[in-house]
Amino acid sequence: MSYILQTNRLTKAIDERVIVNDVNINIKKGEIYGFLGPNGAGKTTIMKMITNLWKPTDGTIEIFGERLTSSSYEVLKRMGSxxxxxxxxxxxxxxxxxxxxxxxxxxxxxxxxxxxxxMLNLSDASNKPVKSYSLGMKQRLGIARAVLNKPELLILDEPTNGLDPAGIKQIRDLLKMLCTEYDITIMISTHILSEIESIADTIGVINQGKMLKEISMKDISEMNTTYIELSVNDIKRASYLLADKLNIFNFKIIDENNIRIYDKNITTQDVSRELTLGGVNISVLHTKMETLEDYFLKITEGANK
Incomplete structure (x- = not known):
């Protein structure tokens, strides 16, 4: 398998505080790699090391099959960021x-x-001083600069900051086009999962400086769980009825009104009938499939326990 970027036990400590710890990243040539994590997880620190802005405390980085050093000028010319x-x-x-x-x-x-x-919808503003640009325009100009030399590897740290929904969609479409038509490999970090779900081939989930999971979106899709979600007026009684009348124990209380049922042998009709007969009012009842956000929360919440 051809990897365009790999890190091995990448570590960064500042003033004896370890902010990135033993992170292994494997990005295949020609894919979009979604680098996911909450704010402060270590995403920007890792990207600074990949682009040679910061030096690792320990571990190695390989790009285009070459180990990154302080004199890797030719490697950096093949990148945009x-x-x-x-x-x-x-x-x-x-x-x-x-x-x-x-x-x-x-x-x-x-x-x-x-x-x-x-490409970035900035032609009309090309001769105006950048000080007159909005936040979103400056962000798009930054992306234009990053893709200007048709890089083989594009590193984007939260590239949709400051963009409105239309601008975010434009960037998503642009990234897909760059990957498919120009064969540019893209690593994009974000804490907004909806930005990644429709375009990423692989995701890496990082939290508190540690890589929790690296997995393809195809594998996530295949393991996705269908569940019943309902909103009720009495969560305690609904939970009792699910267990006592329907013999369901594979469910999760989300908050004071919402429950998710993961039992594949039960139908929404069964749930509606028993809870209604038991005096529970149901305001929402539908079948859903787990999203990337659900998977992300499952991974990060499990790591925090």
Whole structure:
């Protein structure tokens, strides 16, 4: 199997506090890798090490089959990235900022800047100073800069920060296009799971500096559980009736009104009949399938226990 990026026991400590601990990442060529975790989990720290902004305390990073060192200049030229919030020369236009980046990277292809601006819907603002850009426009300009030199590996740290729903969808579509049409491998971090669910091939779940799980979306889809979700007015009585009348014990109380039933042998009709006869009012009753968010919460909550 061809991996474009791998880390081995990657560790980072600052002032004797370990913020990333023994993290192994394996990203295959040509895939979109969703790097998931709550704020403060260590995602940005790892991406800073991958892009050579920070040095690991321990462990190794291999990119394109080469071990990353302080002199890996040619490796870094084959990458594009946004780490945290992109910064620019505010007095210069968007076009001028991208042109400067091309000069810095030693890259220039005819119309590459115009194409990148068009791709990110920034053509009309290309000659305006960046200080006049909105937060979302600056974020899109950062993505334009990251993809300008058609990198083989794209590292994006929370790239949809500051974007409205339409902008988020545009970025999702763009990432899928870059992966399928340009064969760019993409690593994207986020704490917003809905951004990743429809585009990722593989996810890595990190929490408190440790990698909890690395799994393909296909495997998650195959193991997804169908369940019955209901909202009731009396959670204690509903729980009693499920166990006593329907002999169901594989259920979970979500909060003071909601229950999820994981018993595959029970129907919504059975649940509705017994709870209604038992004097429980049901406001919601439907069958659902576990989402990536459900899987993520299951993994992270289990690790915190």
């Amino acid at each position: 946004i780490i945290e919030f992109p910064t620019f020369y505010d007095h210069m236009s968007g076009f001028e900022n991208l042109k400067l980046h091309c000069e810095y990277m030693g890259y220039y292809s005819p119309k590459s800047i115009d194409n990148a601006l068009k």
